[in-house]
Amino acid sequence: GEDVEQSLFLSVREGDSSVINCTYTDSSSTYLYWYKQEPGAGLQLLTYIFSNMDMKQDQRLTVLLNKKDKHLSLRIADTQTGDSAIYFCAEILYGGSQGNLIFGKGTKLSVKP
Amino acid sequence: ETGVTQSPTHLIKTRGQQVTLRCSSQSGHNTVSWYQQALGQGPQFIFQYYREEENGRGNFPPRFSGLQFPNYSSELNVNALELDDSALYLCASSLSGDNEQFFGPGTRLTVL
Numbered sequence: 107g108e109d110v111e112q113s114l115f116l117s118v119r120e121g122d123s124s125v126i127n128c129t130y131t132d133s134s135s136t137y138l139y140w141y142k143q144e145p146g147a148g149l150q151l152l153t154y155i156f157s158n159m160d161m162k163q164d165q166r167l168t169v170l171l172n173k174k175d176k177h178l179s180l181r182i183a184d185t186q187t188g189d190s191a192i193y194f195c196a197e198i199l200y201g202g203s204q205g206n207l208i209f210g211k212g213t214k215l216s217v218k219p
Numbered sequence: 220e221t222g223v224t225q226s227p228t229h230l231i232k233t234r235g236q237q238v239t240l241r242c243s244s245q246s247g248h249n250t251v252s253w254y255q256q257a258l259g260q261g262p263q264f265i266f267q268y269y270r271e272e273e274n275g276r277g278n279f280p281p282r283f284s285g286l287q288f289p290n291y292s293s294e295l296n297v298n299a300l301e302l303d304d305s306a307l308y309l310c311a312s313s314l315s316g317d318n319e320q321f322f323g324p325g326t327r328l329t330v331l
Binding site for chain 2 (some may be wrong): 110136137141147148149150151154175186194196198205208209210212218
């Protein structure tokens with residue numbers, strides 16, 4: 107079945123880079139996503155990558171995809187205290203005409219000043 | 220352009236009761252998906268509505284049901300509430316054929 111796994115915690119110092127890793131199982135996934143959730147809030151779409159791409163960069167965010175190993179990572183450059191949140195990796199599963207998201211359990215990023 | 224909105228923000232119910240949660244999709248979006256997020260977990264897909272019909276369902280029992288209205292807003296209904304139904308319920312809207320789902324702030328349901 108489909109499964110998405112992430113490490114649960116990451117702690118970095120302000121100004122350092124953060125790298126959050128994720129593995130997924132569905133080889134037919136076409137899109138992979140990163141969402142951010144702040145305490146008590148919904149999910150904010152940060153970025154996503156199509157599976158025929160190796161890398162996508164968007165300002166401080168860099169997504170790397172290793173399709174052979176089914177490994178996805180999110181790098182946040184110059185991490186700030188405002189980046190402290192839970193980050194979810196998700197893959198899209200197509201059933202019917204629309205897709206639904208399969209999420210990992212989330213990685214809690216703590217940024218120390 | 221308004222984003223996805225959900226109501227109510229918080230809700231407390233007792234076991235066995237029924238609950239209705241509401242979601243208004245982002246302007247221009249015609250597809251609504253519902254997810255359940257238990258404490259410390261990632262969201263789990265409940266079902267999706269497109270053109271007022273259920274268009275995919277996750278591993279949830281029939282006491283979880285929904286509706287989509289002509290204006291694309293949606294309701295999630297849960298009957299015979301159980302303690303394990305306590306969770307954050309998230310609604311996401313999207314445009315069919317597009318690959319981005321945008322989430323609302325969620326409804327926090329507590330079942331006592």
